[in-house]
Amino acid sequence: MTGEAPPPEAWAAMAADPSVAVVGLGGAGSEAVQDLVGLGIPGVRAVAINTDVKHLLRMGVEERILLGQRELRGRGSGGDRSVVLRAAEEGKEEILRRLGRFELVFLLAGLGGGTGSALLPFFARALRETEALAVPVVFLPFKVELEANSLRRENVEATVADLEEMGGLLLVLANEKLRRFESLPIHRVFQVRNAYLHSLVASLVDMIENPSQLNVDLASLKNHLREAGLSTLLSGEHHISEPERLVHQALSDTLLDFHLSEHPSALVHLDGGANLTLRTLDRVLHTMRQRLGEPERLVFGTRVRPEARDVVRLTAVVGGLKPRTVRDALRTPSPHGPLMAH
Numbered sequence: 001m002t003g004e005a006p007p008p009e010a011w012a013a014m015a016a017d018p019s020v021a022v023v024g025l026g027g028a029g030s031e032a033v034q035d036l037v038g039l040g041i042p043g044v045r046a047v048a049i050n051t052d053v054k055h056l057l058r059m060g061v062e063e064r065i066l067l068g069q070r071e072l073r074g075r076g077s078g079g080d081r082s083v084v085l086r087a088a089e090e091g092k093e094e095i096l097r098r099l100g101r102f103e104l105v106f107l108l109a110g111l112g113g114g115t116g117s118a119l120l121p122f123f124a125r126a127l128r129e130t131e132a133l134a135v136p137v138v139f140l141p142f143k144v145e146l147e148a149n150s151l152r153r154e155n156v157e158a159t160v161a162d163l164e165e166m167g168g169l170l171l172v173l174a175n176e177k178l179r180r181f182e183s184l185p186i187h188r189v190f191q192v193r194n195a196y197l198h199s200l201v202a203s204l205v206d207m208i209e210n211p212s213q214l215n216v217d218l219a220s221l222k223n224h225l226r227e228a229g230l231s232t233l234l235s236g237e238h239h240i241s242e243p244e245r246l247v248h249q250a251l252s253d254t255l256l257d258f259h260l261s262e263h264p265s266a267l268v269h270l271d272g273g274a275n276l277t278l279r280t281l282d283r284v285l286h287t288m289r290q291r292l293g294e295p296e297r298l299v300f301g302t303r304v305r306p307e308a309r310d311v312v313r314l315t316a317v318v319g320g321l322k323p324r325t326v327r328d329a330l331r332t333p334s335p336h337g338p339l340m341a342h
């Protein structure tokens with residue numbers, strides 16, 4: 001045991017201590033973290049880890065960690081995962097000391113380069129030695145980036161295989177899905193994706209951080225994930241008058257890639273105003289059951305916040321996904337050709 005329990009005077013400080021971290025690994029991951037912070041998630045610690053010092057210096061993130069200083073001299077990995085893994089092994093203890101104290105750690109990386117692709121599964125696995133629940137978030141490169149580059153393709157495939165094997169909660173955002181925004185400038189396209197990711201992260205953090213009437217907390221989430229296998233996170237908001245549309249929006253209007261198996265499971269949380277009734281909850285759960293094809297397990301929670309007024313937010317951790325999820329996403333046909341072609 002670690003000494004005496006803190007007295008009541010210290011409880012407020014304990015409650016204010018961030019229990020969630022969003023960690024960017026490599027260039028794309030760090031940029032996404034920077035966007036998430038810009039959009040604001042109260043009480044979340046932001047960290048960027050990279051092998052590229054110039055990129056790291058550009059990041060306006062609270063904690064920055066440069067890995068592999070001796071071997072790589074801050075110049076990035078050049079796509080070589082093995083050199084990054086050696087650096088990760090050296091920095092492992094220090095990073096686990098910093099990250100292992102959080103309850104929930106989102107690990108973000110764009111796959112295909114050397115740094116993020118190597119670090120993401122490495123730290124997702126290493127964090128299992130701690131109390132923290134690691135949630136990998138991966139951005140899959142555009143197909144055209146992989147077609148002409150076998151090193152990138154290998155990096156993506158190896159990372160994907162590793163993450164699939166680990167199971168648990170995994171968010172996959174395939175760049176191919178962003179083609180529906182192809183008339184926007186490219187940096188804006190990534191911002192749209194990051195804003196979507198922000199809404200997912202914020203709704204999960206809110207679900208586990210704030211007490212509810214029918215409570216779903218971190219312990220319930222961990223329990224659910226133990227049984228659920230490979231899982232994803234969905235969320236949506238809609239006017240209370242149409243609970244069915246709310247479910248449809250969360251399940252269909254998503255930038256995530258996932259494939260349900262015949263035996264999915266779901267942990268569902270509803271957050272709404274004073275007019276959130278049992279009838280609304282029933283309608284949401286009924287629609288959820290229909291859409292998921294009678295899930296084997298359905299856990300739910302609700303919270304009433306009068307300030308939410310007529311808007312209901314649904315957060316769902318859907319499990320029992322087919323393990324080929326990520327590879328399928330990479331095979332998505334590109335309907336409009338390369339992003340930059342005009």
Ligand SMILES: Nc1nc2c(ncn2[C@@H]2O[C@H](COP(=O)(O)OP(=O)(O)OP(=O)(O)O)[C@@H](O)[C@H]2O)c(=O)[nH]1
Binds near residue numbers: 113
């Ligand atoms: N820069 C950037 N790349 C993105 C973004 N989203 C997805 N990606 C993809 O992320 C992949 C990996 O690129 P980086 O993040 O730069 O690679 P890295 O992890 O820093 O690895 P190295 O630079 O090789 O050490 C690229 O193939 C992009 O397709 C984004 O928002 N910004």
Ligand SMILES: [Mg+2]
Binds near residue numbers: 026027055076113115
């Ligand atoms: Mg890089």
